[in-house]
Amino acid sequence: MGIFGIKRHEGAVWCVAWAHPKFGTILASSSYDGKVLIWREQHQNTTSPVAGSTWTKVFDFSLHTASVNMVSWAPHESGCLLACASSDGHVSVLEFRDNSWTHQIFHAHGMGVNSISWAPAAAPGSLISSNPAPGQQRRFVTGGSDNLLKIWDYNPESKTYNLSQTLEGHSDWVRDVAWSPSILSKSYIASASQDKTVRIWTSDASNPGQWTSQQLEFDTVLWRVSWSPSGNILAVSGGDNKVSLWKENLKGQWEKVKDIEE
Structure with missing residues (x-):
């Protein structure tokens, strides 16, 4: 495998994210220059073992007017969707369908x-419910410099993303x-803040509009929070x-199990 350098941004690159393999080898990047670029790996038609592949820019999104701080691909069940968070106060959602890219901002x-972070495609409790909710949900949460988290839901009739909760x-x-x-009986959202706390927000499947939070000091x-693939361990x-x-723990309290340092 070779090492490739891709340079098309005009400022610091803050985030890169891989799309699900079902869509091919696709990489998204976001930058201080206000752009989101989407790249696709193109395999060369050759029998040479050293020829490798090349990366081609397939979409250049430049409607944001300030730094794009994060990009996040939706669960693949929802389609080829990329959400982008910008310092201009806007969120954009790019979608690849019918061989072309469309966007909302x-x-x-x-x-x-x-x-920005997407919810799982399946609703909480769907694995253990005898009457699971039909279809796949498109939801994501955003974190802002106004100290708030906001949850956004997709309306398939209006084809827009609407604020459902702050x-x-x-x-x-x-x-x-x-x-x-995790898509068991509860939904969890973790948030990391400049205020030196992490909050873990919990919503039960029986009352999905009600969120409670536990604060970790x-x-x-704090800069980043990340869940394990199973959704039961949080890294901060x-x-x-x-x-x-x-x-x-079994009492519903979050406790530290390990510190990792050099």
């Missing part, structure tokens, strides 16, 4: 959008959000150069 946070609790910028991939600003990173792992 809408205002989300007044002081800028720092992070979650308050942080006292400074929300730097990252992560929706747990740290001694430093911050300004102290450490990663800590957290897990919910």
Whole structure:
């Protein structure tokens, strides 16, 4: 395997994200230059073992007027969808369908959008419910410099994303959000903030519009939160150069199970 360098942005690149393999080898990148670029790997028609492949830019999205801080691909069951969070306060959703790219862009946070994360395609409780909800949901959560989290739902009739809920609790910028991939009886969203706290928001399948949160306190600003593939362990990173792992105990409280540092 060769090493490839791709340089098409005109500023710092903040985020890169792979699409699901069912759509091919596709990579999205976002930058301080306000652009989102989508790349596809093109295999060369040759028998040479060293010829390898090339990367071709297949879409250039440049309607944002400030830094694009994060890009996130939707679960593949929902289609080839890419959500983008920008400092201009807007969110855009790019969709590849019928061999072309389309987009939606809408205002989300007044002081800028720092992070974005999709919900699982299946509704919580669908694996254990005798009457699972039909179809696949398109939902995501955003975190902003207004200290808020916002949950957005797709309306298939109007074909728009609408604000369904605002979650308050942080006292400074929300730097990252992560929706747990678990589709058991509860939904979990983790948020990391400049206020030195992580909040874990929980919603029960029996009352999906009601969210409660548990606060985890740290001694430093926090940058990133990430769930394990099973959705039961949360990794947190911050300004102290450490990663800590957290897990919910049998009493419903989140406790630290490990610190990872050099």
